[in-house]
Amino acid sequence: MRRRAELVDQTRLRITEAAVRLHTTVGPANTSIAGIAEVAGVTRLTVYRHFADLDEIFVACTGHWRALHPAPDVAAWSSTPDLPSRARLAIGELFAWYAEVGQDLLPIYRDIDAWPPRARERRRAEASAMADVILGDAAGTGDLGRRLRAVVAHATSLFTWRSLVDGGLTTPEAAELAARWVIDAGSVPVPGLAGPPEVRAT
Amino acid sequence: MRRRAELVDQTRLRITEAAVRLHTTVGPANTSIAGIAEVAGVTRLTVYRHFADLDEIFVACTGHWRALHPAPDVAAWSSTPDLPSRARLAIGELFAWYAEVGQDLLPIYRDIDAWPPRARERRRAEASAMADVILGDAAGTGDLGRRLRAVVAHATSLFTWRSLVDGGLTTPEAAELAARWVIDAGSVPVPGLAGPPEVRAT
DNA sequence: TTTCGATTGAACAGGCCTGTATACTGAACG
DNA sequence: CGTTCAGTATACAGGCCTGTTCAATCGAAA
Secondary structure (H helix, E strand, C coil): CHHHHHHHHHHHHHHHHHHHHHHCCCCHHHCCHHHHHHHHCCCHHHHHHHCCCHHHHHHHHHHHHHHHCCCCCHHHHCCCCCHHHHHHHHHHHHHHHHHHHHHHHHHHHHCHHHCCHHHHHHHHHHHHHHHHHHHHHHCCCHHHHHHHHHHHHHHCCHHHHHHHHHCCCCHHHHHHHHHHHHHHHHHCCCCCCCCCCCCCCC | CHHHHHHHHHHHHHHHHHHHHHHCCCCHHHCCHHHHHHHHCCCHHHHHHHCCCHHHHHHHHHHHHHHHCCCCCHHHHCCCCCHHHHHHHHHHHHHHHHHHHHHHHHHHHHCHHHCCHHHHHHHHHHHHHHHHHHHHHHCCCHHHHHHHHHHHHHHCCHHHHHHHHHCCCCHHHHHHHHHHHHHHHHHCCCCCCCCCCCCCCC
């Protein structure tokens, strides 16, 4: 029963790959089971046999894509002692990765509201963990830490990379600028931002 | 024939307001003529009588919303002579406006791919004109101008405001930080960014 | 060679959407 | 008071989607 299982896995893989293609082009919000079946060259019924619903497909799809496109090693950044070097290293690697896979990721992140709630939560946790590593011991130092954390989250965002590159920058230029935002926010006590948060509504 | 026309206008307004409500909640991508008719308390046929298609509704909808929520006066910024003050003024006013209307704008901008092409183009032109005003005579100075322009475009983005505020900053804090990005990019010659753009693909 | 099971093909009922057509109501208008 | 016409009610044909059922293939496994 070896070749048999192999064929089944092949079918499942074809479905997963079809889902990846749709997610990275029209985006998860416009991806239907009928569409996946058509792209995979398979009956709708076959898709139902392999996956309960679109959310299950989303998970398989994500796993498949991530295996093909490994993200930078976040943990490795923590061995860099000072914040400026760490920010440059992290944002440099991240943006280089974005330059490779951004085309795929943009439709997916655009449709983040269509993600399964657990996937969204997991993504949030990963981003938070990444910020922790970049911040290192700079995290949690009161008001400065709060500001730093917000800037790191923003500087490392896929949309920041895209916005800067769309604006005519090269990826290394964008990375250097974004890294400087983090570094400046962490070193220069910003005048006008010294006091407690203004009372004004956000 | 006065009261008659008035009633017709009222119906048209109800439809437009229904479209606004849907655009600012579920977003243009998920707004259907059937949905608008239901929210407006009107027959689908009545909507067809007033508007040819969703694109025409989009235009009416945009005009209505903008009349209710006037954006900051971009032209007025040009009377501020130096870039740093101009950046602070512009981004401060913009972010304050975002703080008021961001809730409405986010679903609309999220679905920017669903906009009528002409609306998208118009939006692009407005953003470009805004960047020109903020840059002033700092625009067009070769490599520095190119970088400045990209940073201005990014710093003034709705998504930058949202990202920073989501990260825990107040709107004034976010504005001050974003303004500093522009100011620093315009004053400090960034080491490692002096030369021509790297050959590496973006 | 027979059995098992993954996959197919066709069909159904239901949902929401589109654009169009018909006849009807009711109120403003002259 | 009768005409006009915006809006209603209802319907049709068509599109794409969902989830489910049934019988029919077809190939690997025993």
